[in-house]
Amino acid sequence: MSGQPEVWRGRRVVLGVSGGIAAYKAIELCRRLVDDGAHVIPVLTEDALRFVGELTFSALASERARTSLFTTEGTPIPHTHLGQTADVVLIAPATARIIAKYAAGISDDLLSATLLATRAPVVLAPAMHTEMWEHPAVQENLATLRRRGVHIVDPESGRLAGGDVGEGRLAAPERILDAAAGVLTRNGDLAGVRVLVSAGGTREAIDPVRFIGNRSSGKMGHAVARQAAARGARVTLVTTAVPADIDGIDVVPVVSAQDMHDAILGRFDACDVVVMAAAVADFRPKAVADSKIKKSEGPPDIILEPTPDILGELGAAKQGQVLVGFAAETENVEANGGEKRVRKNLDLLVANDVSAPNAGFEVDTNQAILLDSSGASEHTPLLTKVALADVILDRVTVLIGRGSAHQDQEQR
Ligand code: CTP
Numbered sequence: 001m002s003g004q005p006e007v008w009r010g011r012r013v014v015l016g017v018s019g020g021i022a023a024y025k026a027i028e029l030c031r032r033l034v035d036d037g038a039h040v041i042p043v044l045t046e047d048a049l050r051f052v053g054e055l056t057f058s059a060l061a062s063e064r065a066r067t068s069l070f071t072t073e074g075t076p077i078p079h080t081h082l083g084q085t086a087d088v089v090l091i092a093p094a095t096a097r098i099i100a101k102y103a104a105g106i107s108d109d110l111l112s113a114t115l116l117a118t119r120a121p122v123v124l125a126p127a128m129h130t131e132m133w134e135h136p137a138v139q140e141n142l143a144t145l146r147r148r149g150v151h152i153v154d155p156e157s158g159r160l161a162g163g164d165v166g167e168g169r170l171a172a173p174e175r176i177l178d179a180a181a182g183v184l185t186r187n188g189d190l191a192g193v194r195v196l197v198s199a200g201g202t203r204e205a206i207d208p209v210r211f212i213g214n215r216s217s218g219k220m221g222h223a224v225a226r227q228a229a230a231r232g233a234r235v236t237l238v239t240t241a242v243p244a245d246i247d248g249i250d251v252v253p254v255v256s257a258q259d260m261h262d263a264i265l266g267r268f269d270a271c272d273v274v275v276m277a278a279a280v281a282d283f284r285p286k287a288v289a290d291s292k293i294k295k296s297e298g299p300p301d302i303i304l305e306p307t308p309d310i311l312g313e314l315g316a317a318k319q320g321q322v323l324v325g326f327a328a329e330t331e332n333v334e335a336n337g338g339e340k341r342v343r344k345n346l347d348l349l350v351a352n353d354v355s356a357p358n359a360g361f362e363v364d365t366n367q368a369i370l371l372d373s374s375g376a377s378e379h380t381p382l383l384t385k386v387a388l389a390d391v392i393l394d395r396v397t398v399l400i401g402r403g404s405a406h407q408d409q410e411q412r
Contacts, residue, residue, distance in 0.1 A: 006247055007181040007230050009037035012384055014082050016091035016111045018098040019047020021161040022127040022170035026092050029173055030060050043111045069110045083118030084382050090180050093127035093170045096138050103141035119381055121183045125153040125176045130166030153179045189397050191232030196271040197225040200240030202257045204284035207293045214279050215361040221277030223389040225249050238263045257281050257307035264310055273396055275324040276311045315345030322399045327351040334369055341371050347399050348372050
């Protein structure tokens with residue numbers, strides 16, 4: 001175990017292993033991350049395979065180890081897919097060579113290509129002989145990477161390969177995992193902030209057994225709730241879909257738009273941030289039959305009426321709270337989203353095209369356009385819902401005056 005299981009659960013971790021004697025220590029990192037619930041995809045360089053076996057990593061990890069740019073099993077474009085869908089890329093050990101390639105932007109194998117293709121945070125744990133570690137070329141490359149927001153876990157002093165003693169030994173697994181966890185939790189930048197999140201699709205009853213619903217799985221809202229909690233927020237999740245393993249979060253189960261309205265409005269005064277990720281039905285049956293409608297009575301005429309617009313009411317009533325809404329669009333995403341942000345008085349609107357491949361309902365990935373009150377829009381690449389949750393929360397930290405837009409850019 002890494003000692004921080006709540007941080008790792010459900011995270012997609014690309015574990016890069018480059019060719020040095022310390023590669024065997026990455027096996028332990030892989031095992032600990034998997035034990036803590038991370039989804040680990042090992043990527044081994046050709047030289048790493050001289051020190052450790054592909055099979056060892058495949059047996060321990062969540063997916064088989066990847067070693068080549070040109071194996072298309074599972075995805076036709078592994079060099080971009082792994083990086084795009086990672087929540088964090090962790091390279092341990094990182095040799096002088098992978099550090100140099102990354103600093104120079106060279107992508108001649110799967111690991112170096114993944115590094116260029118990712119917008120997830122990158123953590124490097126270098127390991128090499130002292131002379132190499134101290135060489136100006138290595139130190140200058142590391143300085144370049146640090147400037148670009150890459151996190152370096154400095155090596156320790158100790159016994160090195162061949163019996164030499166000095167600085168350059170791979171940091172202890174605890175230090176590497178703590179550093180990566182700190183990156184993922186943004187070092188608790190939402191500590192004490194009260195965040196109210198809604199998730200899932202509401203169900204509007206027709207009779208005691210039937211309802212009008214939608215395809216929302218709740219995954220996006222769950223990801224926001226989990227990430228906010230991991231970053232130190234006090235989170236209440238009002239949801240139609242109760243997730244498993246949701247430690248440390250106050251969960252309020254609801255069914256209909258009206259239930260969700262009552263649960264959220266009742267908690268609005270006592271929160272700092274609201275993220276409305278739920279797919280709330282816009283209409284509900286005007287009359288709900290008391291008993292099951294019989295087929296023999298023929299198809300019923302169902303008259304619909306509007307549900308309360310929860311976000312609209314919050315926008316009208318807000319007193320300093322930061323309001324984040326979602327817009328599920330199928331056309332003119334940016335224009336419709338912008339109009340919705342203004343109409344509902346939101347600080348941030350996350351618009352996504354639910355008709356795009358790998359975005360929207362039921363999948364683990366999403367791609368969004370973030371629209372804020374400055375009129376600016378940011379198009380995210382395809383990200384895991386967990387990674388998108390962090391992008392949204394990075395914006396929230398700026399909106400509540402805790403982060404800076406500059407730091408925010410650097411972290412990604
Ligand atoms: N929402 C809400 N209450 C409703 C409907 C939606 O609070 N009754 C919230 C959703 O949680 C989401 C945002 O409003 O954050 C946008 O929902 P959407 O249905 O896309 O927007 P509408 O205002 O209903 O606009 P339209 O259906 O015309 O696109």
